[in-house]
Amino acid sequence: MSYPQLQALDLSQHYGPTPALDHLSITIDRGESVAIMGPSGSGKTTLLHALAGIDVAQSGEVIFHGADRPVSIHALSSEQRADVRLRHFGFVFQQGLMLSELTVVENVALPLMLCGVDRASAQQTVSAWLNRLGLAGMEDRRLGELSGGQAQRVAVARAQVCGPDVVFADEPTGALDSVTSGEVLHALLESSAEHGTTLVVVTHDESVAARCGRTVRLRDGQVVSDTAVTGVMAP
Amino acid sequence: MLPLPVVALFARKSIRDVRSWLLPVGAYALVSGLLVSVIAGVVMYWQLEFAEPTMGFTYRMLSSVALFILALPLINLASAAARLSTRRKDARLSGLRLVGASSWTLRALVLGEAISQAVAGVILGGGLYALLVPLLGQLHVDGRQVGAVAMVLPVPAILLCWLLLVLLAAVSSALGLRRVAISPLAVRTRRDVPSMHWIRLAIAVVAILAVVALWRQFINGPEIVVAMVACGLLFGVPMLAMSLAGPWIVGRSARRMQRTARTPERLIAARTLLADPRAAWRQLQSVVLLAFVAVTVGGGLAVMAQGQGQPGVEHLVTDMRTGAILTVLYGFFTVACAVLIDQMASIADRREVWANLHLLGMPVSSIDRVRRLTVTRPMFALLLVAVGSAVIVQAPVLGAGVLFSPVSVAGAIVVATLGVAMVPLASRLTSRSLATTVRAPAVAQDL
Ligand SMILES: Nc1ncnc2c1ncn2[C@@H]1O[C@H](COP(=O)(O)OP(=O)(O)OP(=O)(O)O)[C@@H](O)[C@H]1O
Numbered sequence: 001m002s003y004p005q006l007q008a009l010d011l012s013q014h015y016g017p018t019p020a021l022d023h024l025s026i027t028i029d030r031g032e033s034v035a036i037m038g039p040s041g042s043g044k045t046t047l048l049h050a051l052a053g054i055d056v057a058q059s060g061e062v063i064f065h066g067a068d069r070p071v072s073i074h075a076l077s078s079e080q081r082a083d084v085r086l087r088h089f090g091f092v093f094q095q096g097l098m099l100s101e102l103t104v105v106e107n108v109a110l111p112l113m114l115c116g117v118d119r120a121s122a123q124q125t126v127s128a129w130l131n132r133l134g135l136a137g138m139e140d141r142r143l144g145e146l147s148g149g150q151a152q153r154v155a156v157a158r159a160q161v162c163g164p165d166v167v168f169a170d171e172p173t174g175a176l177d178s179v180t181s182g183e184v185l186h187a188l189l190e191s192s193a194e195h196g197t198t199l200v201v202v203t204h205d206e207s208v209a210a211r212c213g214r215t216v217r218l219r220d221g222q223v224v225s226d227t228a229v230t231g232v233m234a235p
Numbered sequence: 236m237l238p239l240p241v242v243a244l245f246a247r248k249s250i251r252d253v254r255s256w257l258l259p260v261g262a263y264a265l266v267s268g269l270l271v272s273v274i275a276g277v278v279m280y281w282q283l284e285f286a287e288p289t290m291g292f293t294y295r296m297l298s299s300v301a302l303f304i305l306a307l308p309l310i311n312l313a314s315a316a317a318r319l320s321t322r323r324k325d326a327r328l329s330g331l332r333l334v335g336a337s338s339w340t341l342r343a344l345v346l347g348e349a350i351s352q353a354v355a356g357v358i359l360g361g362g363l364y365a366l367l368v369p370l371l372g373q374l375h376v377d378g379r380q381v382g383a384v385a386m387v388l389p390v391p392a393i394l395l396c397w398l399l400l401v402l403l404a405a406v407s408s409a410l411g412l413r414r415v416a417i418s419p420l421a422v423r424t425r426r427d428v429p430s431m432h433w434i435r436l437a438i439a440v441v442a443i444l445a446v447v448a449l450w451r452q453f454i455n456g457p458e459i460v461v462a463m464v465a466c467g468l469l470f471g472v473p474m475l476a477m478s479l480a481g482p483w484i485v486g487r488s489a490r491r492m493q494r495t496a497r498t499p500e501r502l503i504a505a506r507t508l509l510a511d512p513r514a515a516w517r518q519l520q521s522v523v524l525l526a527f528v529a530v531t532v533g534g535g536l537a538v539m540a541q542g543q544g545q546p547g548v549e550h551l552v553t554d555m556r557t558g559a560i561l562t563v564l565y566g567f568f569t570v571a572c573a574v575l576i577d578q579m580a581s582i583a584d585r586r587e588v589w590a591n592l593h594l595l596g597m598p599v600s601s602i603d604r605v606r607r608l609t610v611t612r613p614m615f616a617l618l619l620v621a622v623g624s625a626v627i628v629q630a631p632v633l634g635a636g637v638l639f640s641p642v643s644v645a646g647a648i649v650v651a652t653l654g655v656a657m658v659p660l661a662s663r664l665t666s667r668s669l670a671t672t673v674r675a676p677a678v679a680q681d682l
């Protein structure tokens with residue numbers, strides 16, 4: 001039996017007269033990699049935030065299916081949604097979401113420690129992740145001492161370190177040149193494929209979308225096309 | 236002249252955003268209320284007629300010492316208020332810049348806003364002072380109730396205090412504006428502005444001159460010299476030593492906390508403190524001073540309790556005890572207000588950091604713990620050193636005090652504990668504001 005990982009049903013969100021989400025429904029399966037594309041202001045970020053339980057859309061419903069029973073995101077309190085984000089989701093945003101005071105290791109270990117893993121074993125897990133993403137030796141650096149590509153790979157490590165069900169990325173390579181962005185994307189796709197993590201990427205970049213299994217295009221808060229790319233191999 | 240449409244636009248924005256006024260105006264109201272009532276209290280002691288004429292000198296000197304002790308917390312509170320009204324102007328100014336306002340206009344508008352906030356707050360503070368007058372009038376000195384009338388300061392003196400506070404607001408706003416770089420397209424905050432030590436020095440000199448001028452209004456005598464020397468020896472020298480050691484102590488305790496942190500809250504708090512130990516010290520230096528005073532004076536009073544009942548001075552010890560308790564609690568209350576204001580400001584300033592942590596799934600209660608740890612942890616480290624050194628320095632007096640009058644020493648400990656407890660309490664009071672800020676939607680917050 002296979003439930004979809006995430007289901008958005010009839011989501012609507014208005015800021016002023018124009019809708020950011022307009023009766024939008026979408027189903028995302030376990031282990032899928034989905035690129036969400038569309039012109040600026042078409043509702044991509046709003047949709048991502050609704051799916052991830054960062055915000056709750058004004059109407060409609062989002063159902064998340066983790067390992068156990070399904071959860072209706074809209075029925076949860078703000079603190080319960082934070083807990084779902086912590087335990088089941090990972091995030092890679094354009095501006096890293098890093099604390100500038102913390103070192104790289106500490107930043108990546110943060111979600112693990114929040115889940116109750118003790119500091120020493122959290123840091124061990126983190127070191128392994130940093131090694132895998134080509135960041136060995138950067139453990140004690142600060143955010144300001146990393147290049148843009150390195151910082152985003154740290155963000156990938158942090159999103160993956162708790163073994164989430166879904167990783168949400170909002171223009172993860174938006175601020176990078178094409179070579180570096182290729183490296184970051186590789187890190188993101190490879191780590192997700194390896195662990196069977198579902199991946200939802202908002203992007204303007206066709207080459208990013210080309211490497212995902214499915215592309216959903218939005219306009220004015222509605223899905224205008226939804227195409228599965230057959231034969232996409234894990235990189 | 237200022238272009239009217241721009242002024243109107245700025246005023247509309249400024250007034251529509253009531254919340255941005257609430258905090259600075261409230262802060263100035265607190266400063267003004269506390270400052271004027273402290274000065275009124277001191278002047279009351281200076282002008283009292285005593286049954287035993289020679290006692291006047293003692294009372295005048297002691298109350299001057301209290302004024303010196305309260306100066307630091309009051310200055311802390313005033314500068315916390317001043318910092319508030321110059322915070323985060325960039326976003327709002329950028330909008331006006333695009334409308335086409337000149338950089339001179341922008342600066343004038345910000346200065347004008349800061350001054351209006353200060354004037355409004357300072358006058359509101361007059362109301363607070365009026366509320367305190369009958370309460371303080373209940374005080375007993377030399378065996379008699381002083382009465383509310385004795386606590387009423389002449390109007391020119393009140394106006395002088397207000398003027399000083401408004402001037403302070405204007406100067407610190409002007410200084411804050413130096414940090415704002417205005418280019419044709421945008422307004423941003425510069426980081427590389429040299430700090431102006433001479434301005435601080437100038438403010439200090441003006442403040443001292445103002446106090447001396449005020450003094451001359453009410454008394455002509457050697458009391459000021461005696462009080463200054465006494466303060467310098469008793470508190471000035473230890474405080475100077477502490478102010479050299481303070482940031483280092485904060486840094487040391489934060490380093491330890493960082494190494495041994497088991498929870499993410501403690502880790503983040505430690506890193507935040509390590510990034511700027513001076514900021515924590517600035518916020519807490521008055522707590523250290525007051526704790527030091529409480530221990531020192533508490534011991535002294537315990538010893539003096541022995542001499543109680545001698546003819547002519549039967550009221551002195553009681554009055555000194557009342558005065559000391561009042562000074563210490565007033566001081567702690569002032570610091571607590573400054574901490575409250577600083578915390579509210581830092582919640583707004585670090586909004587993005589807290590919101591990002593919450594986005595990653597950190598519960599608001601944990602974020603709140605981080606924030607409160609950055610106050611309580613350095614406070615306890617500093618108190619340990621300050622009280623420890625006070626106990627060592629004053630060991631003979633304290634020892635005698637414990638022997639002669641254990642009750643007095645216990646009383647001093649209770650008062651100091653009550654006072655210290657106000658600080659974490661103040662930081663706890665801002666928790667609700669953190670929760671609202673963190674949960675607010677991400678966009679449309681500035682302006
Ligand atoms: N907090 C908000 N307040 C007001 N309007 C908002 C808010 N968030 C989004 N909007 C509006 O909702 C619409 C969709 O915004 P959204 O951020 O989802 O677009 P997007 O597709 O992510 O655009 P971009 O590619 O530029 O990031 C836009 O018209 C935007 O102006």
Ligand SMILES: [Mg+2]
Nearest residue numbers: 044045046170
């Ligand atoms: Mg977006």
